[in-house]
Structures are given as structure tokens and as C-alpha cells.
Amino acid sequence: MIELIETIVKPLVDxxxxxxxxxxxxxxxxxxxxxxxxxxxxxxxxxxxRVAKAIRAVVYAAANNESKRINLEIM
Incomplete structure (x- = not known):
């Protein structure tokens, strides 16, 4: 999941x-x-x-089969 988040975010940033x-x-x-x-x-x-919501939607969808709740916090 960490790799998924990095793959989504790295192209967006400088x-x-x-x-x-x-x-x-x-x-x-x-x-x-x-x-x-x-x-x-x-x-x-x-x-x-909007971008944060989209990132969270993809992460939550990818983790749908997990038995635990998933949170993504942007620091």
C-alpha cells in the first residue's frame, strides 16, 4: 500500500x-x-x-479487502 501511495503522489509534486x-x-x-x-x-x-479525496478514494478501494479500517493523513 505504501508503494501505491508513493506511485500516486510522486508525479504530482516538485x-x-x-x-x-x-x-x-x-x-x-x-x-x-x-x-x-x-x-x-x-x-x-x-x-x-479534491486531489486528497481522489488519492484517499483509490487507497480505500485498493484496501477494500482488508479487515481493518484504513486512514490516510497528509502531514
Whole structure:
């Protein structure tokens, strides 16, 4: 899943080397924390959060067969 998130985000940003995804897991959910360069935050979020919603939709669809809830947070 980390590779999927990186594959989606890296073409969107000016500093792809600064894209970092970490995973935190507990009993009921898996949280992916996406960190990008400070100049690229707006590109990842998009106007009115449309890009972020699209990224989350793809990640949630890919993780549909997981028994745990998936969260994607943009730091």
C-alpha cells in the first residue's frame, strides 16, 4: 500500500525525493502518514481537497479487502 501511495503522489509534486509514507497499525485500523515537502502540500491537497479525496478514494478501494479500517493523513 505504501508503494501505491508513493506511485500516486510522486508525479504530482516538485520534490518527489521528499515524499515519505509511514504506516501505523493497531487493533482496528491502519493509518498511513504521508509527508511531502512544504511547497508541495497544496498540490497534494488540491483545490477544496479534491486531489486528497481522489488519492484517499483509490487507497480505500485498493484496501477494500482488508479487515481493518484504513486512514490516510497528509502531514
Amino acid at each position: 520534490y518527489p525525493e521528499d515524499v515519505k509514507v509511514s504506516e501505523t497499525e493497531d487493533d482496528r485500523k491502519i493509518t498511513y502518514n504521508l509527508t511531502v515537502h512544504k511547497d508541495d502540500v497544496g498540490k497534494v491537497i488540491g483545490k477544496q481537497g
